[in-house]
Amino acid sequence: MENKLNYCLILLYLITGFIPNLGAVDRIATHWLYLNLISVLSIVFFIYKSNSKEGLKISSNKPLIIFLIFFIWSILSLFYSINITESLISLIRLFSVILATYLIGLHLMEIKSLKLIFILFFFPILIIEILLPSFKFFQIISYVDYSFAYANDLKTFTPNKNITAAIITSHLGFIFFIKYYLKKFEWLLLILVFIASCVITFISARASIIGLVLSLSLVYIITFLKKKENLFFLRKVILVVGTGFFLSSLYLGSNNDASIQNRLTSINTDDASTNQRIRFYKHGIKHMINNPIIGIGIGNWKFKSIEYDSKDIQSYIVPYHLHNDFLQYGAETGFIGMFLYLLLFLILLLINIKRIDSNYFLSISLIISVTVFFVDSNLNFPHHRPIMMILLAFIIALTELNRVRNIEK
Amino acid sequence: MKNKLFLSFLLVITIIVFALNFRVFNSYVDQYIILGDINNGTFNFLEQSENMEVDFPNFSVTSMNLKAVKAKYLIEQKKDDEALELLNSIKYDPLMMSESQKAQIYLEKKLLDSMFISATKSWKRLPLNQGHLIWYLKALNLFGQNKEIIKIYDITKNKKVNRKWLYFYFVTVFGNMDETNRDVIKKQARETLYQYKSLNDQELNTILYYILYGEDEYKNSIEFSKDGSKMFDSSEYLEAAKLYRRAKENFPLNPDYYYNQMASLFQASNFEKTINIFKTIPDSINPKNGKFEFLVAKAYLKLDDTINTCDYFKKSKELKFEPSIAYFNKLCGN
Numbered sequence: 001m002e003n004k005l006n007y008c009l010i011l012l013y014l015i016t017g018f019i020p021n022l023g024a025v026d027r028i029a030t031h032w033l034y035l036n037l038i039s040v041l042s043i044v045f046f047i048y049k050s051n052s053k054e055g056l057k058i059s060s061n062k063p064l065i066i067f068l069i070f071f072i073w074s075i076l077s078l079f080y081s082i083n084i085t086e087s088l089i090s091l092i093r094l095f096s097v098i099l100a101t102y103l104i105g106l107h108l109m110e111i112k113s114l115k116l117i118f119i120l121f122f123f124p125i126l127i128i129e130i131l132l133p134s135f136k137f138f139q140i141i142s143y144v145d146y147s148f149a150y151a152n153d154l155k156t157f158t159p160n161k162n163i164t165a166a167i168i169t170s171h172l173g174f175i176f177f178i179k180y181y182l183k184k185f186e187w188l189l190l191i192l193v194f195i196a197s198c199v200i201t202f203i204s205a206r207a208s209i210i211g212l213v214l215s216l217s218l219v220y221i222i223t224f225l226k227k228k229e230n231l232f233f234l235r236k237v238i239l240v241v242g243t244g245f246f247l248s249s250l251y252l253g254s255n256n257d258a259s260i261q262n263r264l265t266s267i268n269t270d271d272a273s274t275n276q277r278i279r280f281y282k283h284g285i286k287h288m289i290n291n292p293i294i295g296i297g298i299g300n301w302k303f304k305s306i307e308y309d310s311k312d313i314q315s316y317i318v319p320y321h322l323h324n325d326f327l328q329y330g331a332e333t334g335f336i337g338m339f340l341y342l343l344l345f346l347i348l349l350l351i352n353i354k355r356i357d358s359n360y361f362l363s364i365s366l367i368i369s370v371t372v373f374f375v376d377s378n379l380n381f382p383h384h385r386p387i388m389m390i391l392l393a394f395i396i397a398l399t400e401l402n403r404v405r406n407i408e409k
Numbered sequence: 410m411k412n413k414l415f416l417s418f419l420l421v422i423t424i425i426v427f428a429l430n431f432r433v434f435n436s437y438v439d440q441y442i443i444l445g446d447i448n449n450g451t452f453n454f455l456e457q458s459e460n461m462e463v464d465f466p467n468f469s470v471t472s473m474n475l476k477a478v479k480a481k482y483l484i485e486q487k488k489d490d491e492a493l494e495l496l497n498s499i500k501y502d503p504l505m506m507s508e509s510q511k512a513q514i515y516l517e518k519k520l521l522d523s524m525f526i527s528a529t530k531s532w533k534r535l536p537l538n539q540g541h542l543i544w545y546l547k548a549l550n551l552f553g554q555n556k557e558i559i560k561i562y563d564i565t566k567n568k569k570v571n572r573k574w575l576y577f578y579f580v581t582v583f584g585n586m587d588e589t590n591r592d593v594i595k596k597q598a599r600e601t602l603y604q605y606k607s608l609n610d611q612e613l614n615t616i617l618y619y620i621l622y623g624e625d626e627y628k629n630s631i632e633f634s635k636d637g638s639k640m641f642d643s644s645e646y647l648e649a650a651k652l653y654r655r656a657k658e659n660f661p662l663n664p665d666y667y668y669n670q671m672a673s674l675f676q677a678s679n680f681e682k683t684i685n686i687f688k689t690i691p692d693s694i695n696p697k698n699g700k701f702e703f704l705v706a707k708a709y710l711k712l713d714d715t716i717n718t719c720d721y722f723k724k725s726k727e728l729k730f731e732p733s734i735a736y737f738n739k740l741c742g743n
Binding site: 022025026032037040043047302303306315316318 | 413444
């Protein structure tokens with residue numbers, strides 16, 4: 001049975017990333033705490049207010065089961081962890097995400113239509129996420145010529161420009177499902193896609209640019225093979241994204257270090273950031289090959305990395321993250337841990353591809369989000385940030401809803 | 410009913426998780442000040458440090474063992490024994506920050522062997538950390554291991570090193586310079602000066618100049634330059650030129666001394682010599698800002714050498730020295 005509180009609690013989950021740091025050195029501590037608080041409220045709600053008898057069948061929710069198995073496998077890493085306290089902290093964070101996934105799933109199951117969620121919550125949030133860096137951009141160019149040096153100023157609502165770009169890009173996929181409900185406002189959605197493409201170019205986040213291009217290519221192929229009648233809108237989106245990239249690059253000029261051409265061609269071995277990532281990956285792979293079954297314990301890479309990188313560490317600047325979540329989980333929990341986390345993304349992708357015939361727009365939206373998240377997980381460390389992990393929780397919960405319901409009748 | 414039991418179980422677990430996350434949150438709030446202290450060398454958290462969380466979490470967001478961080482405040486309060494006890498209770502410290510602090514305490518207690526062991530351990534773990542370097546250099550100095558000190562420089566090969574690290578290293582080797590190692594140290598200083606000249610770090614450059622030209626020579630050059638400026642101000646240009654020449658001889662890396670000598674000679678109407686001095690400036694120290702070329706052009710103008718005048722005004726203009734634009738347009742426009 002639907003209850004207004006379901007909507008309120010979903011909204012509270014969605015705004016996790018906008019909660020200020022409240023004096024903490026890293027806002028993730030505030031966000032994890034906030035996430036737990038919403039989960040406590042949600043559980044209390046389900047115990048006392050909800051009349052639902054349906055519940056969420058965990059046994060048939062494959063992504064959630066895989067996530068749970070990964071969590072249990074990670075718990076086992078406590079037996080060999082270098083630092084148990086740090087592993088415990090990582091485990092309670094992982095638990096918080098899985099719990100949020102379960103509870104969001106319960107909320108969504110009680111809601112008859114996703115229309116309000118997407119139009120009243122996702123859509124305004126997406127607008128805010130796109131407009132905040134856009135306003136900042138105009139503020140910058142009113143003073144100086146824009147260059148890559150100012151890219152980090154566009155981070156606005158997150159602590160890092162790459163996270164801002166990843167959030168915008170992975171939320172951008174939801175434009176398709178919003179379009180399903182707001183057919184008359186297609187032009188507005190395309191304008192948003194255009195602005196978002198420009199913002200991503202100005203931010204110069206390579207992972208997001210690659211993620212967006214890959215995900216759009218993937219959904220184009222799938223649509224072409226399975227739902228040719230929907231190619232028209234998709235082509236428009238691709239055209240708008242391409243135009244956004246092209247015009248923003250044209251504005252920046254080919255000599256500008258923020259241009260797409262310069263940012264993408266800087267993925268070579270002369271680029272300091274790329275070199276550093278390659279060095280981290282080599283350390284991670286080396287560690288996994290030497291320790292294939294058991295790693296160093298969940299959450300412990302930030303200690304082991306010091307041993308590997310000690311000759312290059314300046315001051316106390318430590319490579320806390322491997323910049324590849326799969327490799328990091330592999331180094332921390334062995335090949336099995338890495339495989340389980342990879343499997344989670346694969347299953348999410350497969351379920352949504354299978355459901356294209358029934359729920360095209362929702363499936364396409366989720367495929368884009370999963371792909372962008374996957375690419376980001378390969379180049380950054382979204383597992384560390386609640387703002388990203390709450391998105392994964394929504395992707396899993398929506399995928400399950402996509403699997404069990406015919407939403408686009 | 411079954412569902413509610415499961416949810417109640419989840420609620421209990423979630424409340425426990427919330428409590429643990431709250432503890433982490435509180436530590437992160439403290440770390441906001443603590444990390445600021447570490448980065449800036451301040452002790453703003455000193456008063457609250459007694460109640461600092463060191464167990465959950467036991468490491469900072471930057472992978473520092475929080476017991477080692479707390480020990481830093483105890484050392485500041487001269488509670489060395491308490492700090493040492495805390496440091497000895499640390500079972501795992503990948504950054505070896507605790508060993509660096511132990512070295513500090515052992516030195517205070519005159520336990521030099523222990524100091525040497527701790528300083529070596531901490532430096533070997535993080536050789537590019539300037540804090541660890543300082544204690545290792547002190548340890549090597551105390552045991553007179555000059556050859557080992559000079560070898561430290563080798564780790565900077567093919568690596569970008571913090572300017573403070575380089576400064577501490579060269580300050581130490583400068584104090585240990587003798588006939589046996591002078592050439593090696595000078596070679597290292599030359600390399601560093603070349604590699605890090607873009608930093609334009611006054612502190613680092615000064616110590617490198619001391620090594621390359623001698624402290625007295627460097628200081629003398631400053632004195633000669635000051636005297637030269639006084640002479641220039643009182644219109645005694647030839648005397649000023651002589652003093653700038655002596656400044657230049659003591660420290661030939663400063664292009665200002667060349668320019669000032671040229672300007673003094675120009676004022677003394679010795680235009681040919683002004684031009685000749687310009688020709689002796691090594692290309693590596695010419696700042697290429699057009700200022701020198703402008704003065705040379707003016708010297709040629711005084712000598713009525715139109716071709717060279719225009720040539721040098723043009724060079725100066727190309728180096729974006731603004732006053733040359735008007736001269737060039739007026740004299741060489743056609």
